[in-house]
Amino acid sequence: MRVRYRAPTVEEADAMKSDTRPLSPHLQVYKLPIEGKLSILHRITGVGISIGMLLLTYWVGAAAYGPETYDAAMGFITSWFGYLLLLGFSVAFFFHTVSGIRHLVWDVGVGLTKEEARRSSYAVIAATAVLTVLAWIIGLA
Structure with a gap:
């Protein structure tokens, strides 16, 4: 049965008009769910990884140019700003990877209910944190 829209x-x-009712969608009324926030973050981290690959290319290129260039690159990478960039790159990498795996699971039709999607969203955040910390512990050891 098809339901048709009937204009009021x-x-x-006139009865629906109210000065206290906000215009829809209104930022004070609508709250973006965690699944939507992570979807946007998945796209942002994809771009961040692409930009972060420039740092990796710089490092590999510096190694190819010789010891002086490599030392200069390592001086930048091991500075506080370089470590900050590497931390952001590793968080983006692990988040994008785990979120991509979640999308692959969704593609086979598993975990599509609202509650399962919400739980998997928090699992993505937790896995990103654990993998990032483990990678830094192993990398700095």
Whole structure:
């Protein structure tokens, strides 16, 4: 059975008008769910990884140019700003990877209910944190 939309009458429209009702969608009324936030973050981290690959290319290129260039690159990478970039790159990498695996699971039709999607969202955040910390512990050891 197909339901058709019926426009409200003038009287119904006047009754629906209210000075206290916000315009929809309104930022104070609508809250983006965690699944939507992580979807946006998945796209942002994809771009961040692409930009972060420039740092990796710089490092490999510096190694190819000789010891002086490599030492200069390592001086930058091991500075506080370089470590900050590497931390951001590793968080983006692990988040994008784990979130991508979640999307692959969704592609086979598993975990599509609202509750399962919410739980998997928090699992993605937790896995990203654990993998990032483990990688830094192993990398700095």
